[in-house]
Amino acid sequence: MYRILIIDDEEDIRFSLRGILEDEGYEVLEAESGEEGLTKLKDCDFVFLDIWLPGKDGLEILQEILKFNSDLPVVMISGHGTIETAVKAIKLGAYDFIEKPLSLEKVLLVVQKGLEIGRLRKENRELRAKISASRVQEITGKSPKIRQLKKLIAQVAPTDTWVLITGENGTGKEIVARSIHNQSKRANYPLIAVNCAAIPEELIESELFGHEKGAFTGALEAKKGKFELAHKGTLFLDEIGDMSLKTQAKILRILQEQCFERVGGSKTIQVDVRVIAATNKDLEEEIKKGNFRQDLYFRLKVFPLEVPPLRERKEDIPLLIEEFVNFLSQEHNFKPLKFSSEALSLLQEYSWPGNVRELKNFIERMYILYAGKIVGSEDLPGEIRGGSSFQEQDFWEAFPADFKEARSNFERLFLEKSLQKFKGNISEMSRNIGLERTYLYRKLKNYNLID
Numbered sequence: 001m002y003r004i005l006i007i008d009d010e011e012d013i014r015f016s017l018r019g020i021l022e023d024e025g026y027e028v029l030e031a032e033s034g035e036e037g038l039t040k041l042k043d044c045d046f047v048f049l050d051i052w053l054p055g056k057d058g059l060e061i062l063q064e065i066l067k068f069n070s071d072l073p074v075v076m077i078s079g080h081g082t083i084e085t086a087v088k089a090i091k092l093g094a095y096d097f098i099e100k101p102l103s104l105e106k107v108l109l110v111v112q113k114g115l116e117i118g119r120l121r122k123e124n125r126e127l128r129a130k131i132s133a134s135r136v137q138e139i140t141g142k143s144p145k146i147r148q149l150k151k152l153i154a155q156v157a158p159t160d161t162w163v164l165i166t167g168e169n170g171t172g173k174e175i176v177a178r179s180i181h182n183q184s185k186r187a188n189y190p191l192i193a194v195n196c197a198a199i200p201e202e203l204i205e206s207e208l209f210g211h212e213k214g215a216f217t218g219a220l221e222a223k224k225g226k227f228e229l230a231h232k233g234t235l236f237l238d239e240i241g242d243m244s245l246k247t248q249a250k251i252l253r254i255l256q257e258q259c260f261e262r263v264g265g266s267k268t269i270q271v272d273v274r275v276i277a278a279t280n281k282d283l284e285e286e287i288k289k290g291n292f293r294q295d296l297y298f299r300l301k302v303f304p305l306e307v308p309p310l311r312e313r314k315e316d317i318p319l320l321i322e323e324f325v326n327f328l329s330q331e332h333n334f335k336p337l338k339f340s341s342e343a344l345s346l347l348q349e350y351s352w353p354g355n356v357r358e359l360k361n362f363i364e365r366m367y368i369l370y371a372g373k374i375v376g377s378e379d380l381p382g383e384i385r386g387g388s389s390f391q392e393q394d395f396w397e398a399f400p401a402d403f404k405e406a407r408s409n410f411e412r413l414f415l416e417k418s419l420q421k422f423k424g425n426i427s428e429m430s431r432n433i434g435l436e437r438t439y440l441y442r443k444l445k446n447y448n449l450i451d
Contacts (some may be wrong), residue, residue: 007050
């Protein structure tokens with residue numbers, strides 16, 4: 001069901017629009033002011049926005065809405081608008097402009113077309129994201145450990161052998177999995193990735209095996225699970241070490257038999273799936289602790305691959321920097337960025353506890369600060385130069401005057417350091433910093449601290 005938000009200080013207008021829209025089956029939210037409307041944007045698919053509002057006017061609110069979600073279609077409404085106002089609203093990003101009194105036919109037509117435009121914008125953005133992600137499918141580097149890893153990938157990829165990828169958080173385990181899939185005979189079929197740490201325990205069976213209509217509250221229709229979607233292709237089980245023992249038992253049976261039933265169903269579904277699993281945990285240690293099944297471990301560990309941390313292949317750092325610089329320049333049309341030889345030497349000496357992901361985030365930060373310039377050693381953060389990572393002057397210079405942005409910067413820094421402290425173990429990090437694991441995972445994902 002589509003959700004439509006009406007932001008208008010006139011109760012009669014809101015009442016009239018609500019009646020029209022609810023008759024057509026839409027869910028409707030109301031707000032008397034722009035400020036109230038901004039608090040109700042989550043999960044909205046369409047917005048009607050009055051130009052003349054108490055407090056901030058509609059054009060100001062329009063800009064705030066589009067900052068929140070640039071794909072959201074917003075239609076401006078006004079009882080005494082002018083051509084100049086309408087043109088300005090469209091230039092600012094409004095989808096359309098209609099005048100009061102509102103025409104039933106006009107309202108329904110603009111909603112229908114606007115929702116379609118919103119859907120296409122969202123699909124286009126998701127497609128661009130997939131294309132961007134697909135550009136980096138190979139492992140960058142010429143160090144001995146990376147050459148050996150590439151050799152092993154080339155040997156195992158053409159087979160149907162299952163692979164267990166281990167390595168610290170941020171080393172690029174998913175890229176290794178995609179590289180295996182792309183070089184396999186299953187490359188023309190999908191690679192379905194599942195992050196076992198990101199799915200709530202009560203939903204993981206439904207995600208993996210699918211469910212039938214009515215299987216549980218909210219199951220309004222039947223849904224295929226990841227195993228079914230990966231038929232004839234590859235299923236990538238990331239962070240397999242975070243899966244509960246109960247789910248591990250079910251996974252083991254499916255891996256052995258290649259068949260299962262959907263949640264709430266009785267029909268047996270047969271699949272042909274190659275499984276690649278990955279973890280940043282020491283599974284042998286987890287077995288000793290009673291957190292991981294030994295039989296599942298040996299079932300998955302047919303062909304083990306270990307991705308080396310960045311500190312063990314420092315000669316690859318210049319190549320990775322070049323790759324990230326080129327990618328960001330093309331993706332965001334950034335001005336060229338270069339590093340002096342002294343800066344590159346310091347970057348190679350740094351330990352990079354967050355591995356390749358930390359390096360990529362660092363390059364993005366340097367682009368924001370020094371696009372079009374040469375970054376010298378004096379421009380690097382204190383911890384990379386070899387000094388203290390905390391200096392009061394640097395601290396205040398690094399944070400903006402805006403409170404929300406400063407809070408966001410601090411939150412990202414706190415999560416990044418905590419992730420390093422707990423060596424990428426999200427479950428342990430969740431317990432120690434007091435955030436629910438699924439919520440913590442979303443936070444880390446939003447800040448691009450995990451894949």
